[in-house]
Each structure stands twice: as structure tokens, then as C-alpha cells.
Amino acid sequence: MQNVDAVNSDFIEKEPKMNYLTNGFTLKSWLLTKDHKRIAIMYLITVSAFFLIGGLYAATIRLELLTPQSDLLESGTYNKVFTQHGIIMVFLFLIPVIPAILGNFLLPIMIGAKDLALPRINLLSLYIYWIGGALIMYALMQGGVDTGWTFYTPYSTTFSNTYVMATGLGIFINGFSSILTGLNFIVTVHTMRAPGMTWFRLPLFVWANYATSLVMILGTPVVAITVLLLALERIGKVGIFDPAIGGDPILFQHLFWFYSHPAVYIMILPGMGIISELISNFSRKKIFGYEFIAFSSIAIAVFGFLVWGHHMFVSGQSIYAGLVFSFLTMVVAIPSAIKMFNWSATLYKGSISYDTPMLYAIGFMGLFLVGGLTGLFLGSMGLTVHLTDTYFIVAHFHYVMVGGQVLAYLGGLHYWWSKMTGKLYSEFWGKISAMLIFVGFNLTFFPQFILGYQGMPRRYASYAEELQVLNIFSTAGASVLGLGMILPLVYLTHSLIFGKNASSNPWMLPGLEWRVPSPPPTENFESTPIVTWEAYDFSDENGLDLEEARRRHLATIV
Amino acid sequence: MAEQHNNHDEHHEHEEHIGIPGYLVVFGILVVGTIITYFVSLLDLDGMLFPGANTLVALLIAFFKMTVVVLYFMHVRWQSNLIWLSAVAGFFWMAIMFAYTMQDYLTRSTGVFGQ
Amino acid sequence: MVNVNNMATHEHDYHPPGLQHQFEDMKQQEESVALGMWAFLVQEIMFFGGLFTAYLVFRSRYPMAFAAGSNHLDAFLGGLNTLVLIVSSLTMALTVYYAQKGKRMMQVWLIILTMLFGTTFLVVKYFEYSDKYHHGLVPVTGLNKRTKAADPNAPKTEGTYVNTRSEFQWHDEKGDKIILEAREKGYLTPHEEIGYFTNGELDNNKVRDKVRIFFWIYFVMTGLHALHMIVGLGIMMWLLWTAWRGAYSADYYSPVEMSGLYWHFVDIVWIFLFPMLYLLGRHFLAGGH
Structure with missing residues (x-):
């Protein structure tokens, strides 16, 4: 990136104009802002804090599992630790991370708008997120909750005497934050596109966020009402989830997974959007099969609603329902595969530069492939009986969630860091940490596939002694992974103070976000842009100096 | 736009x-x-x-x-068509929730598919 | 900056009232707000959808207990409330109509009328709830009227059962009759066969648990609906204030229209709740079985 800086220095203005960061320095100018970029930055800070807390829980879990006995934590504490790891990571990190941070920041700029369509709603969703998060943190400090992040009944309604209500209320409130974000994105994409920005000129990141928003609007209210029913059941003890007096615990699972399965697509679709951006831009090639990737996002969002029963194969739902859900699970794998093929085809004969974001993108492709394919193991009704509730499942969804969403998020964060902050980060340390994360991740979670297949159940503090070797591998990997995650925190923060100023387009790319200054002014554009180019258009006409880009590419190779 | x-x-x-x-x-x-x-x-x-x-x-x-x-x-x-679509979509999705939940409940203990 | 050359220029001379900075013109703003409102209504549909699913599951399991429980709701008051809401929907639609015309006082009066009918609905609802409280039909222990057991041997008459522990009460001969008749005709679902009877005899405790599920769903659904009514009344208060100040004209009335959409949505929920909760077992009573 230093090379880029040298080549590109003409574009850095000597006296930068007012940008969104310098437009007001008071606390009030941040807390009452309607600027989507400032809201995104506030999300960035909060979500990162929650990620850190969730990560500490993960570290505790891995430490406990170093030895077969439950010696570091007793079983009850261990239950609370993995529950809170799950709740914080799913509801406070994975779901908001890309839409609320990168989506919020970039979606309006990418479509040529001054702001999201409903800026006040956007600020409201941030506050709701804070309130929900605070409530969950409160429950956690009061003593936590031990039901698992899925809150399965009747344990959560009848037996658990931990802080289920407060946590549930936090999730209920938090849900409305993601509903409002989704609502805002849908409206913005429909009505705020700049002249000439047709649907098929939208960057694929916008498509992915649009599909995510559909899921958020259609799914999240269901989990809200489910958690509400759970809370009311704890108060009322009417027994609608209690089989002893005529209720049905499986109804809870149906309602819960109606949201929570589509929610795993909330946790991967935006990541896929970022990967589409990265693969195309760092291959300097128009993405292969734009329409297929765009529509596969929508297809995943829609079909994602029809497969929730594959979480319930062994829970007592009918065999017929299991067959249908199993079949549809195979169907939903198709659009994901379409994406993988198109990304690979885009790489073919591309002019690939291995910058930090691209390292993350390539890592994503490998890890998501493993995560996705093991999902098919679990989606097939026969095999799942052997694998349900083992570490195989834990490894599978970590490959998709961490290997997918977190890697994509980190890739996107590095990719747009110069745009968001106006500073260049250290490319050297960026690459080091990307590789540490990849290696550490595989070392952590690949052994868990084997552990699960050998029958190590999830959610237990102790395990059979012959499984210890693989668990030690896993814990060792976790420490590498942890180091890889801490590094960005250090060098990205460092870049804020000591980093070089970024030009408006340090990567030499054609997207609309690279045509505004870094960091962008409050209104994004001086006047509404008119879009005359296709997405990922690496031709000469879009005003980019591709000669320089090639030189830079050669410089990276040397 | x-x-x-x-x-x-x-x-x-x-x-x-x-x-x-x-x-x-x-x-x-x-x-x-x-x-x-x-x-x-x-x-x-x-x-x-x-x-x-x-x-x-x-x-x-x-x-x-x-x-x-x-x-x-x-x-x-x-x-506009968009509003029509969103009005219908809400009910369509609710119908999906009903249909796929009930396909479980209505096929339990029917003796078909081994149960 | 790269590519400044193809930026459009446009004037900022005239700024219509109510146009927010992020929009180019009123039309864009109205479309955005309308789509946003509809997207919100979609999420509301799904929000209630979860409850409707629960209703569907339990009603398909215990249809007779639901019918018996439903007969203890006041269908007259429920129907009255339906009409009250329909009238309020009419006044709301007319509010939008006069807002489009820019007639200030008509808006104000119609909003007041709408609020009045909305409040009437809630008052009727209060009487229904309090009736359930007095008859021990609230499914949550502790929320029913406590009655001291003066004379444990005194005959029990309908509606005045001894209820020292404030529990859900269920003693209904008509309901039992419905269930037994359905059993004779072979209408009972497999869950009902197990769920109502012990050793072939009708077990009042078992039936009570199933009826309690009905009342639970009734209270949660109507309670959430009433909550939406209260929120709606809050919106109406704000609308009344702004309309009174003359904020709306033929050029700018989308807040009125959007509040109207919300109000009509709440009406639609009730249109479904009324037959689903109140009218389940009426024909068993009216048919003189």
C-alpha cells in the first residue's frame, strides 16, 4: 500500500475540506447525528466491544476444554459461559456486524445517495441496539443465563433459574434494531438510487445487504414474539411449551428456528456480498455472472425460510416434515454453490493482487467451502442422527460464521478502512494477521470435526480422556486465532494516529465509493452523481488510470 | 430513481x-x-x-x-406494484410459516413414514 | 477527486415544507416513507404471525377445549368492538381524505372522533378483561379475583366459585357436554382423547389445562392488539397536535396517511381476532344441543 500512496499522492488534497469526521467534535454532534457514517462508526465501536467480550468467553471455553475434567469451570458455570458466548456473538456481533457497520457506511455512498432514506430511524436502531445490548450485559453481570443461546423449552421456561427474562428482553429489544436497519436498507435501495444507478449496476454488496434486509424484516419479528412468549410463559406458567399439561415444546423450536435459521443467512449473506466485491476488485476483472450472484442472494434469502426444520431432525417432528426440510436444505445449497463457482470463475485469468482484503477473501472461499459442504452432512436426515449435538456441528457453524462472516467482515474492514477513516493501515501487519487468523482458525476448528465424528458432545465441560490430544490442538489453535484477532485492533488503531493519509482511491477501483474523498464529506457527494458505468467496470472510460494500477500490481509481485 | x-x-x-x-x-x-x-x-x-x-x-x-x-x-x-408486492409478501410469508409448521403437526402419528 | 465531470447539477432554491435533506424532491420522500411504512407493516404481520401459528397449532390439537373456552367470551362485546373499530377506520380514512384537501378543522374533528372510538374499544376491552378477572378466567395464577372460602360446603353457582388462591377456574357443564358429544360422534383428535380423559372418564383438571391454553392465547393476542391500540392513540395525539397547528396540506400530508395505514392495520388484526377467538363454539350454544 505504500507504493500506492506514492503513485497516488497527487490526489491527496493539501488542505482537506470538511469531512464527516471533522464536522462537529462535541459528544452531542455524535450522539444526535443523523449521518449514516457517524452511526456506522458508533456501531463499529460497540460491536467491536461486544466481539471482544464474546471472544473472551470463547477463550474461557477453550481453556476449560484443555483438560478432560471440568477443572477450570464447574459444569454450571461452563453452561453459562458457552451460552453467553453464543448470545453475544450471535445477537450482538454476527447479526449487526456487516449490515450495521459496513452496510450503514457504504450502502448510501455505493448507490449515490446523501444518506439512508430514513436517517432518524437509523439513529433509533442504534439506540435500540444499545439498550438491548445493555440489558443483555446487565443479565450477564447479574449472574448470566445457562440455557444455550437457543433457549430450548421446557428447560428455559420451567427449570432454569438464571436470568432468562432479562436476556430474552434484551434479545427482543435488540431484534427491533435489526428490523429497523433492514427496513431502512430496503427503502433506500428502492428509492434513493442516483440517476443511472439501475438495479443491475448496483454493487453486489448492495444486493447482498438487500437480501439480508428481507430476511431481517420477515424473520426477526417472529423471534421477537417467540422470546416474548417464552418470557410470558416464565411468568404465567400456563404450560404452552410444557408437554406435561398439553403444551408443546416443539412449537417453541418451530417459532424459534423460523427466525433463527434465516438468521444464519443474515450472518453470511452480507459477508458473501463483501467477498463478491473483493474477488472482483482485487482480480481487476468484471465479476463473472453478475446476475447469477445477485439473484442467488435473493434465492438464499427466500429458500432460507423453508429449511428451518433441519435443526429439529431429532427433536420429535414428524419424519415427513424431516424429509421435506432435508430436501429443501439440499436445494438451498445450490445458490451458495453458484456464488462459489462464479467467484472462482472471476479469479480465472484475473490480474490478482494479494493485498490484505484479498487474503481474507481467499481464506473465506476455502473456509466457507468446508463449512457449506459439512452443512450438507448435517442436512441429510440419516447422517445427522449420528452428528447432532456433537462438536461436528460446532465446527460446521464456526466454519460458516467465523470462517465466513468474520473473515469477510475483516476483509471488508481493511478494504474500506481508508475510506472510513482516511488513513492507511500497515499492509505488512495486515497480511501477517490475515494469515495468522487463517491458520489459527483451521487449527482450532478442524480437529472439532474429528472430535464430533468420534462422538464428543457439545455443551459439556468434561469429555472422555482419549479425546484430549485433538482438544489440545484446538485450544492451541484458538490462541493463534486470538492473536490474529488482536493484531488488527492494534495496527488499525495505530493507523488512526500514525497512519498516512489515504487518497480518495488508494486501490484504484471504479466503484462509486472510491469517487468521493476519504473520508467522505457529510453529504457524501457535492452534487448527485449520474452513473454511466456498469458495476466492476475496469475499462478505460471510467476515469481510472489503469496503467498505474498495473504498475502497482507489478510492484506487489516484486 | x-x-x-x-x-x-x-x-x-x-x-x-x-x-x-x-x-x-x-x-x-x-x-x-x-x-x-x-x-x-x-x-x-x-x-x-x-x-x-x-x-x-x-x-x-x-x-x-x-x-x-x-x-x-x-x-x-x-x-405502485412495489406496495402491492409488500402487502402480499407479508401474508405470503405468514402462510409459509403456517404451512411448514403444520406439515409437521399434521403428519405426526399418522402411521405414514414409519411413525 | 476522480471523475467530478459527470456529476449533475441541480438547484436548491425552493425547499418545500417537510422535505428532508436527503431527498431530491417530495415525490421521492413520499415513496420512501410509504415503502418504509409498508415494510414496517410486513414485520407487524410476521410479529402477529407467530401468535397466529401458536393459535393454529393448539386449536388443531384441542378444538373442543377452544370452543368451550370461546363460549365464555362475550361475543356481543367482541362484535361491538369490531364495529367500533370499523367506524374508527372510517373516520381515519376520512381524516386522510380531508388532509389531502387541506381542510384543517375537519382533520382535527375526525382525529378526535377516531381517538374517541379507539378509546371506546379499550374501555370495552377493560370490561371484558375485568369480567374474566371476576370469573377466574385469567390463565395466570394470582391475577384472578380472590374469594374467601366462607363455607366450603356451600353450593357452587356459576361465576362465584371459591377461589382462595386466585387460580384459573374451570367448571363448565355445557363445555363438558360439547366434548362428550364430540366424542360420541368420533370427532375428537388423538390429542383430545388423551388430553381430556382419564381412564375413559372426563377429567376436569385435564380439560381445564387445555382451556387455560385458549385463554392464554386470547389474553396474549388481544393484549398485544390492545397495546398496538394504545400506541396508535399516542400517534393520534401527535397527529392531532400537528394537524391543529395546520402542518398538513395538499402538498404534504404523508404523516396523516402513514398513521392511517397503521390504524387500519390494527383494525385488520382485530377483524381476524374476532371470529378466531369469539365465535368458535357459538353454534353449540345456539343450536340447543
Whole structure:
């Protein structure tokens, strides 16, 4: 990136104009802002804090599992630790991370708008997120909750005497934050596109966020009402989830997974959007099969609603329902595969530069492939009986969630860091940490596939002694992974103070976000842009100096 | 946005919608629907026609009333395709939730598929 | 900056009232707000959808208990409330109509009328709830009227059962009759066969648990609906204030229209709740079985 800086220095203005960061320095100018970029930055800070807390829980879990006995934590504490790891990571990190941070920041700029369509709603969703998060943190400090992040009944309604209500209320409130974000994105994409920005000129990141928003609007209210029913059941003890007096615990699972399965697509679709951006831009090639990737996002969002029963194969739902859900699970794998093929085809004969974001993108492709394919193991009704509730499942969804969403998020964060902050980060340390994360991740979670297949159940503090070797591998990997995650925190923060100023387009790319200054002014554009180019258009006409880009590419190779 | 600017002129054309007489007619339909629902529920349609007939009729009337409210009171009849789509999408998704939940409940302990 | 050359220029001379900075013109703003409102209504549909699913599951399991429970709701008051809501929907639609015309006082009066009917609905609802409280039909222990057991041997008459522990009470001969008749005709679902009877005898405790599920769903559904009514009344208060100040004209009335959409949506929910909760077992009573 230093090379880029040298080549590109003409574009850095000597006296930068007012940008969104310098437009007001008071606390009030941040807390009452309607600027989507400032809201995104506030999300960035909060979500990162929650990620850190969730990560500490993960570290505790891995430490406990170093030895077969439950010696570091007793079983009850261990239950609370993995529950809170799950709740914080799913509801406070994975779901908001890309839409609320990168989506919020970039979606309006990418479509040529001054702001999201409903800026006040956007600020409201941030506050709701804070309130929900605070409530969950409160429950956690009061003593936590031990039901698992899925809150399965009747344990959560009848037996658990931990802080289920407060946590549930936090999730209920938090849900409305993601509903409002989704609502805002849908409206913005429909009505705020700049002249000439047709649907098929939208960057694929916008498509992915649009599909995510559909899921958020259609799914999240269901989990809200489910958690509400759970809370009311704890108060009322009417027994609608209690089989002893005529209720049905499986109804809870149906309602819960109606949201929570589509929610795993909330946790991967935006990541896929970022990967589409990265693969195309760092291959300097128009993405292969734009329409297929765009529509596969929508297809995943829609079909994602029809497969929730594959979480319930062994829970007592009918065999017929299991067959249908199993079949549809195979169907939903198709659009994901379409994406993988198109990304690979885009790489073919591309002019690939291995910058930090691209390292993350390539890592994503490998890890998501493993995560996705093991999902098919679990989606097939026969095999799942052997694998349900083992570490195989834990490894599978970590490959998709961490290997997918977190890697994509980190890739996107590095990719747009110069745009968001106006500073260049250290490319050297960026690459080091990307590789540490990849290696550490595989070392952590690949052994868990084997552990699960050998029958190590999830959610237990102790395990059979012959499984210890693989668990030690896993814990060792976790420490590498942890180091890889801490590094960005250090060098990205460092870049804020000591980093070089970024030009408006340090990567030499054609997207609309690279045509505004870094960091962008409050209104994004001086006047509404008119879009005359296709997405990922690496031709000469879009005003980019591709000669320089090639030189830079050669410089990276040397 | 590009395509939306074209029809800028027709914006203020549809404001009248159906006017006061139209609203009163819709109101009348809703009142009559409510009264019919009540009295039909007193008849034993389950016995006269088939089990579940009472529920079916009540729901059909409710569905009809809803359609009238959505089309006229909520002005969807004059709205863009997008609004139509979102109005239908909500009910479609709820139907998905019903259908895929009930496909479990209705096929339990039926003796088919080994259970 | 790269590519400044193809930026459009446009004037900022005239700024219509109510136009927010992020929009180019009123039309864009109205479309955005309308789509946003509809997207919100979609999420509301799904929000209630979860409850409707629960209703569907339990009603398909215990239809007779639901019918018996439903007969203890006041269908007259429920129907009255339906009409009240329909009238309020009419006044709301007319409010939008006069807002489009820019007639200030008509809007104000119609909003007041709408609020009045909305409040009437809630008052009727209060009487229904309090009736359930007095008859021990609230499914949550502790929320029913406590009655001292003066004379444990005194005959029990309908509606005045001894209820020292404030529990859900269920003693209903008509309901039992419905269930037994359905059993004779072979209408009972497999869950009902197990769920109502012990050793072939009707077990009142078992039936009570199933009826309690009905009342639970009744209270949650109507309670959430009432909550939406209260929120709606809050919106109406704000609308009344702004309309009174003359904020709306033929050029700018979308807040009125959007509040109207919300109000009509709440009406639609009730249109479904009324037959689903109140009218389940009416024909068993009216048919003189």
C-alpha cells in the first residue's frame, strides 16, 4: 500500500475540506447525528466491544476444554459461559456486524445517495441496539443465563433459574434494531438510487445487504414474539411449551428456528456480498455472472425460510416434515454453490493482487467451502442422527460464521478502512494477521470435526480422556486465532494516529465509493452523481488510470 | 430513481380515490360483513356441510373484509406494484410459516413414514 | 477527486415544507416513507404471525377445549368492538381524505372522533378483561379475583366459585357436554382423547389445562392488539397536535396517511381476532344441543 500512496499522492488534497469526521467534535454532534457514517462508526465501536467480550468467553471455553475434567469451570458455570458466548456473538456481533457497520457506511455512498432514506430511524436502531445490548450485559453481570443461546423449552421456561427474562428482553429489544436497519436498507435501495444507478449496476454488496434486509424484516419479528412468549410463559406458567399439561415444546423450536435459521443467512449473506466485491476488485476483472450472484442472494434469502426444520431432525417432528426440510436444505445449497463457482470463475485469468482484503477473501472461499459442504452432512436426515449435538456441528457453524462472516467482515474492514477513516493501515501487519487468523482458525476448528465424528458432545465441560490430544490442538489453535484477532485492533488503531493519509482511491477501483474523498464529506457527494458505468467496470472510460494500477500490481509481485 | 422521475406529473391525480360516498360504501360492506359473521357463527355449518365449515366461512368473511380495508382504506388499489408486492409478501410469508409448521403437526402419528 | 465531470447539477432554491435533506424532491420522500411504512407493516404481520401459528397449532390439537373456552367470551362485546373499530377506520380514512384537501378543522374533528372510538374499544376491552378477572378466567395464577372460602360446603353457582388462591377456574357443564358429544360422534383428535380423559372418564383438571391454553392465547393476542391500540392513540395525539397547528396540506400530508395505514392495520388484526377467538363454539350454544 505504500507504493500506492506514492503513485497516488497527487490526489491527496493539501488542505482537506470538511469531512464527516471533522464536522462537529462535541459528544452531542455524535450522539444526535443523523449521518449514516457517524452511526456506522458508533456501531463499529460497540460491536467491536461486544466481539471482544464474546471472544473472551470463547477463550474461557477453550481453556476449560484443555483438560478432560471440568477443572477450570464447574459444569454450571461452563453452561453459562458457552451460552453467553453464543448470545453475544450471535445477537450482538454476527447479526449487526456487516449490515450495521459496513452496510450503514457504504450502502448510501455505493448507490449515490446523501444518506439512508430514513436517517432518524437509523439513529433509533442504534439506540435500540444499545439498550438491548445493555440489558443483555446487565443479565450477564447479574449472574448470566445457562440455557444455550437457543433457549430450548421446557428447560428455559420451567427449570432454569438464571436470568432468562432479562436476556430474552434484551434479545427482543435488540431484534427491533435489526428490523429497523433492514427496513431502512430496503427503502433506500428502492428509492434513493442516483440517476443511472439501475438495479443491475448496483454493487453486489448492495444486493447482498438487500437480501439480508428481507430476511431481517420477515424473520426477526417472529423471534421477537417467540422470546416474548417464552418470557410470558416464565411468568404465567400456563404450560404452552410444557408437554406435561398439553403444551408443546416443539412449537417453541418451530417459532424459534423460523427466525433463527434465516438468521444464519443474515450472518453470511452480507459477508458473501463483501467477498463478491473483493474477488472482483482485487482480480481487476468484471465479476463473472453478475446476475447469477445477485439473484442467488435473493434465492438464499427466500429458500432460507423453508429449511428451518433441519435443526429439529431429532427433536420429535414428524419424519415427513424431516424429509421435506432435508430436501429443501439440499436445494438451498445450490445458490451458495453458484456464488462459489462464479467467484472462482472471476479469479480465472484475473490480474490478482494479494493485498490484505484479498487474503481474507481467499481464506473465506476455502473456509466457507468446508463449512457449506459439512452443512450438507448435517442436512441429510440419516447422517445427522449420528452428528447432532456433537462438536461436528460446532465446527460446521464456526466454519460458516467465523470462517465466513468474520473473515469477510475483516476483509471488508481493511478494504474500506481508508475510506472510513482516511488513513492507511500497515499492509505488512495486515497480511501477517490475515494469515495468522487463517491458520489459527483451521487449527482450532478442524480437529472439532474429528472430535464430533468420534462422538464428543457439545455443551459439556468434561469429555472422555482419549479425546484430549485433538482438544489440545484446538485450544492451541484458538490462541493463534486470538492473536490474529488482536493484531488488527492494534495496527488499525495505530493507523488512526500514525497512519498516512489515504487518497480518495488508494486501490484504484471504479466503484462509486472510491469517487468521493476519504473520508467522505457529510453529504457524501457535492452534487448527485449520474452513473454511466456498469458495476466492476475496469475499462478505460471510467476515469481510472489503469496503467498505474498495473504498475502497482507489478510492484506487489516484486 | 431514474425511472421514478418520469411520471412526476401524475402524482396529484389520484388523490380523490373513491371520495366520501365510496368510503361510506366500504364502511357499509364492513358492517354488514361483521353482522353476517356473527349470525353465521350461530348456525351449525359443521353439521350441515362438513366439519370446519364454520371456521372456513368466518375466515373467508374476515379475509374479504381485510381485502376491502387494504384496497380502499389503505389505498393499495392506487399504489405502485412495489406496495402491492409488500402487502402480499407479508401474508405470503405468514402462510409459509403456517404451512411448514403444520406439515409437521399434521403428519405426526399418522402411521405414514414409519411413525 | 476522480471523475467530478459527470456529476449533475441541480438547484436548491425552493425547499418545500417537510422535505428532508436527503431527498431530491417530495415525490421521492413520499415513496420512501410509504415503502418504509409498508415494510414496517410486513414485520407487524410476521410479529402477529407467530401468535397466529401458536393459535393454529393448539386449536388443531384441542378444538373442543377452544370452543368451550370461546363460549365464555362475550361475543356481543367482541362484535361491538369490531364495529367500533370499523367506524374508527372510517373516520381515519376520512381524516386522510380531508388532509389531502387541506381542510384543517375537519382533520382535527375526525382525529378526535377516531381517538374517541379507539378509546371506546379499550374501555370495552377493560370490561371484558375485568369480567374474566371476576370469573377466574385469567390463565395466570394470582391475577384472578380472590374469594374467601366462607363455607366450603356451600353450593357452587356459576361465576362465584371459591377461589382462595386466585387460580384459573374451570367448571363448565355445557363445555363438558360439547366434548362428550364430540366424542360420541368420533370427532375428537388423538390429542383430545388423551388430553381430556382419564381412564375413559372426563377429567376436569385435564380439560381445564387445555382451556387455560385458549385463554392464554386470547389474553396474549388481544393484549398485544390492545397495546398496538394504545400506541396508535399516542400517534393520534401527535397527529392531532400537528394537524391543529395546520402542518398538513395538499402538498404534504404523508404523516396523516402513514398513521392511517397503521390504524387500519390494527383494525385488520382485530377483524381476524374476532371470529378466531369469539365465535368458535357459538353454534353449540345456539343450536340447543
